[in-house]
Amino acid sequence: MPDASLQQRLFTALCDIPLIDPHSHINPHQAAAKTLDDLLGYHYYTELAHSAGMDQGPLASDFDPKERTRQILKFAQRYQNTVQWSWMVELCQTFFDWQGDSITEQDADCLWNAAQSKLSQPDWEEQVLKISNVEKVFLTNDFDDPLTGINSSRYVPCLRTDDLVFKLHEPAVRQRLAQATGMDVHDASTLKNAVSKLFVHFKQHGAKACAISLPPSFVPGAVTELGFNDALKQNDHATVASGVFWYLAECCRTCELPFDLMIGVNRRVYEKGVFQGQDLFDQRTSLIQYADLFNAYPEVKFCISVLTSSQNQELASYSWIFPNVITSGHWWYSNVPTLIERDLKLRLQCVPSTKQIGYYSDAYKLEFILPKFNMYRRLLSKVLAEEYVLAQKWSEERAITLGAELLRGNTVSIFE
Amino acid sequence: MPDASLQQRLFTALCDIPLIDPHSHINPHQAAAKTLDDLLGYHYYTELAHSAGMDQGPLASDFDPKERTRQILKFAQRYQNTVQWSWMVELCQTFFDWQGDSITEQDADCLWNAAQSKLSQPDWEEQVLKISNVEKVFLTNDFDDPLTGINSSRYVPCLRTDDLVFKLHEPAVRQRLAQATGMDVHDASTLKNAVSKLFVHFKQHGAKACAISLPPSFVPGAVTELGFNDALKQNDHATVASGVFWYLAECCRTCELPFDLMIGVNRRVYEKGVFQGQDLFDQRTSLIQYADLFNAYPEVKFCISVLTSSQNQELASYSWIFPNVITSGHWWYSNVPTLIERDLKLRLQCVPSTKQIGYYSDAYKLEFILPKFNMYRRLLSKVLAEEYVLAQKWSEERAITLGAELLRGNTVSIFE
């Protein structure tokens, strides 16, 4: 199988490229896992266990962590076919010297101990980063994060703005905003001042992006100051959201920050779902909803993530036409190999290579960066091998150069 | 080609598993075909012949059946590329010892006779089931089916409810309901009594599911008794439909019956189409329409079929998150190899294996169960070989165990 060895060579070459992970939920003050529970507690495993029949008792905060991992491992037998579980197996093999291709309930104690002997080492964070060949990791920071004490040569702040846009009517959010900025927001003008202040604060601490997740029905549009003030008074949350969002784009322009738009998620669809396992989507959404935004802010780089393969076709076309639309990663429900492969192939076939951010981990713990990026690198190697080296007679070197743009080069140039 | 022989071994192993076909339109009183006309009269062949240019004269009930098969065979030359036709060829090869890979108009008499010599054998039904390795077949029964005289160790009743939900305003349906239950339905209370009575009747006769097909625009929601009564008086069919549907879910809960939802079909789109060849769909539909239902009835297992590959991505995600959402088969317009392959791959990569009903035949005659399931088993073997044995180094035995869950195990456990 010359094909397989070609893919393997490309994969190896891509693995040699130090990673910059352009989107994660890593806590920079506790980036690596402390126990196996931190890893099996990843929402993918708790939500799949629950979906497969586990009640939520084991997820209570006072439940014994070791017993919780046993429960999750038990139910994992029902979803050992999933790609999410394959990340866990590869993680254990890579970091805990796990032998064998599966993990069962019977392995609970043994795996706990194997994990513990590694996770408790004082330099574990360094080890994980080194083994994973990770150079930098982008964070997701609350707007009121003081951003102090972060090793900024390694962890890159990003301003997450969901709360500002969609929860400005909540007293707690207003209070957080007041505390963070020293300003009381009660109209368009004070909002702009407060938000500008946040941007300055984030820029000063090395932030490289503004980010937000958006529901499928969201249609951005400019709001006049008068309209915004009225909306604020009348609790017209939708108009307030539009106004704040539009002003964020304005600040991205002023501060020269790319704006990460993660489009398509409905929150709390499964009301009694586990923590972070309640959100789903509605396929009936279109990037045409963002046409005014893209036209209004040609200077802002919009890095777009979508949730479905059919919207990926829109994304590829919009990025092919709009200079300021960039394809970004394979997000959440579309972060599954068969979808990644077809979405990636389409982007490669019609979007300039310089406008594609290949992948981000979205991880909560450093240990997941490697298996998730490996999944992506395998698919990238496959597509490069089939579509470029074999079908178009590209040299392997040229194909690797293309892969390197997606994996790292564009992240560097887009986020500077 | 080690790959091809691997797939072949998996296919053979999967074929050894006795089938339970979880959805069909088999008439238990006449399950097998009587003549070739019964088989070529399958709507796939009449609608494709009509689509390819055949007028509807040959489909008249008084048209000579042998001449009708000749006509359909003639037009079949124009759709011999389709998968539907490949089922017919495989059917003839398997059951009528047909030699050669194609069937032309010239073969009409010869094939008719070959079919007749088999179909006229007194134990033909037994032979088909044996050759097809079929153990049980789920039926589609009208709500007023007396369910008598059915060999219930082989044929499993299912309560089909389209008429109750969408045609309760038709006098004929009301009359059938009155006759079946001895009750005159004129408000919410009498409706509930009548429907409950149907459920009891079906349960007593071994029914294993309630089933319905739904248009893309349907959004289930609870209706108050008062609201239902008003709607009934004002001929507000949409609200009546919602009310009846919601009460069916309630009865599924009470009677512990899974609820098969076949989502997305618009009836009579092609007004002058052949019988059963008039329905199409609108891709603009979402499972978010069912979120309230899934939240309201956590105890009910909803076995969901969809019509498009893009809604399959919703289905996979909803089944990954909601414990009570089960992926079910590859329905009608999505029952085509290239769609099955990608839909199946996605489900396997992100839905717990215990929540996937792999396939059902939807057949009207027993002879179609084998070629349709064979199509599916070939694709399942391919995906198991590529994605698990080769890509993840699973043993063949482990891959077959996974395949067996989709093919049979889950049908057993979900429908008990």
Added chain:
Amino acid sequence: MPDASLQQRLFTALCDIPLIDPHSHINPHQAAAKTLDDLLGYHYYTELAHSAGMDQGPLASDFDPKERTRQILKFAQRYQNTVQWSWMVELCQTFFDWQGDSITEQDADCLWNAAQSKLSQPDWEEQVLKISNVEKVFLTNDFDDPLTGINSSRYVPCLRTDDLVFKLHEPAVRQRLAQATGMDVHDASTLKNAVSKLFVHFKQHGAKACAISLPPSFVPGAVTELGFNDALKQNDHATVASGVFWYLAECCRTCELPFDLMIGVNRRVYEKGVFQGQDLFDQRTSLIQYADLFNAYPEVKFCISVLTSSQNQELASYSWIFPNVITSGHWWYSNVPTLIERDLKLRLQCVPSTKQIGYYSDAYKLEFILPKFNMYRRLLSKVLAEEYVLAQKWSEERAITLGAELLRGNTVSIFE
């Protein structure tokens, strides 16, 4: 690799079939390129260069053409991964004896000269057609095209009707219509007369189709004469558009012309885009919008192009059911290999082979017909090899016969 040589044999056989290109934007009075600028000026290259960072200065009409090609080649390095660029490379290799697999900015002068030495030959048009094995090319003619001086044994007029349907309120369009027909359109009756006159004119000049592109929101419906007259007075453009469109279908019926519907494009989405690089789409559209039309005009052949893979699933199903719905080519944003492959596979698996127009070039210059059709022929060879010869044991000859229907046979029979 027996597979690769099988595909190669099928490809070679398909290349031997003289092409009839059923849709292009070729100017019959200047069909071939005059300079390299004519080729690199194709909107794919200008829009991708702009998307990748090129400002629009070089696209000004008074910009030096040679310098413009240098600029586009420079930015092409950023999209050399795209399929559109692969057409250019194959074009240069085929027609300009270009050696090597890539073209860089440094090659600008050399390539310009290589091109010029060919393009300036007096019989270049003949040479291109011969090398490309092209017999006939369908055109896109404005409704007021006099259609004179066209070599009609080679170039086939088609009546393009976007302006009539969507711009009848523009004085310039009314004036063009008056000039072309000698009639002043001010109500339904004069409109019908004028349009009928256009159809007669086009038929007399050998036109073979009426064609239009339509936005995703368009829902055709009959308009009464009274309703049309009112709409015209009240500047209700949407109703006027419906009325004109419906009457075009009527004329297609009367004149026995197929009606090419290119469904799904929104015009001027990217307002400051390059010429022809401003249009995009909204995936939220359905062929159910056309059900009334398909039912009302069973005698008209509707050759349908769609923009997305998810609407392709609708198209395949509608063509499987409606006798008058024909699948047509792979249009614009869906004219990308990974989409073509899956869309083609689906059509082959469920639509009668006689109802599929495989491909059209959509080209503005003859030189692009060959590389675009080659892309398609390679994919068609792959699908025929995998799905028919290997999977179903068809003979190569039978597979080639099927491919020939899509490539040429159906174009002949559908457009007569």
